[in-house]
Amino acid sequence: xxxxxxFIAAAxxxxxxxxxxxxxxxxxxxxxxxxxxxxxxxxxxxxxxDGRPRLHPFCPVLADGRLFAAIPPKSPKGHDxxxxxxxxxxxxxxxxxxxxxxxxxxxxxxxxxxxxxxxRVVERSGGRRMIATVSQHPLFEFDIAQVDVARWVNIGxxxxxxxxxxxxxxx
Numbered sequence: 001x002x003x004x005x006x007f008i009a010a011a012x013x014x015x016x017x018x019x020x021x022x023x024x025x026x027x028x029x030x031x032x033x034x035x036x037x038x039x040x041x042x043x044x045x046x047x048x049x050d051g052r053p054r055l056h057p058f059c060p061v062l063a064d065g066r067l068f069a070a071i072p073p074k075s076p077k078g079h080d081x082x083x084x085x086x087x088x089x090x091x092x093x094x095x096x097x098x099x100x101x102x103x104x105x106x107x108x109x110x111x112x113x114x115x116x117x118x119x120r121v122v123e124r125s126g127g128r129r130m131i132a133t134v135s136q137h138p139l140f141e142f143d144i145a146q147v148d149v150a151r152w153v154n155i156g157x158x159x160x161x162x163x164x165x166x167x168x169x170x171x
Contacts, residue, residue, distance in 0.1 A: 001105060001143035002169040005065025011167040017149045021091040021100035022060065028124055029062040039130060044069065045088040046080035054080060060089065060142075061134065063121040067102070067144065068109070070118075070137040078138055081106040089142065099150040099162075104142035115139055145169050 008015040019026045024038035039059040048054050056077040061068045067089075071078040081087060085107060091100035109115065115134070122134045146169065150162040 001145055003066045004062055004144065007144055007147055007167065007169075008065075011147070014147065014149055014165045014167050017098075017151070017165065018100050018102075018147055021094055021098060021149075022062070025060060025062050029065075029121055031124060033124060039125070039127070041092060043090045043092075044077055045090070046077050047084045047086060048076075048080060049083065059130065061118055061122060063118045067104070067142040068118050068134075069106075069140050069142070070134040071140055072133075072137050078140070081140055082108065087142070096155060097152045099148070101146075101148040102142070102144055103146040103148075104144050106140045106142050109139045109141045114141070 002010065007018075022040050022042075024040055027033070028039075039061070041057050042060050044056045044058045046054050046056065054076060056075070058069050058071070058077070061070070071081070085105040087104055087106050089102040089104060093099060118134050118139060119131065122130050125131075147167045148164065149166075150164045152160060152162050154160045
């Protein structure tokens with residue numbers, strides 16, 4: 001397992017492609033505030049008690065080189081992650097249908113120091129709802145097992161194909 005910063009250090013080229021899918025949250029973490037500084041919606045796939053997948057929209061947060069999500073207390077995704085921490089995070093497709101998939105294990109972060117780091121980053125956005133969310137809701141950290149990035153070539157033409165890159169924490 002790895003943090004987001006460990007992933008960047010291990011695979012900088014792939015990390016740059018991955019970060020291009022989340023320009024707002026990357027800029028926010030780095031303190032580079034501007035028109036692109038927004039929270040991107042992504043999808044979090046969790047595992048239901050019966051073993052079937054469940055898909056949820058959410059806003060990932062990068063803080064201190066780590067990947068987080070604040071999840072409402074009554075949300076099924078939080079219950080799923082507490083029971084089975086395995087999950088998949090998929091960014092919305094990019095302008096050229098670029099894809100980002102993160103396979104991870106989620107852990108609830110209960111300590112005040114971690115929450116303070118996340119809140120400080122989110123406060124830079126000025127988004128009151130998001131600040132309230134990360135201040136009050138259960139906070140989960142994602143330990144990264146694998147990152148996949150795909151870029152589609154010749155979109156809309158005969159012979160369209162995906163160039164795929166993969167990094168695994170155990171590599």
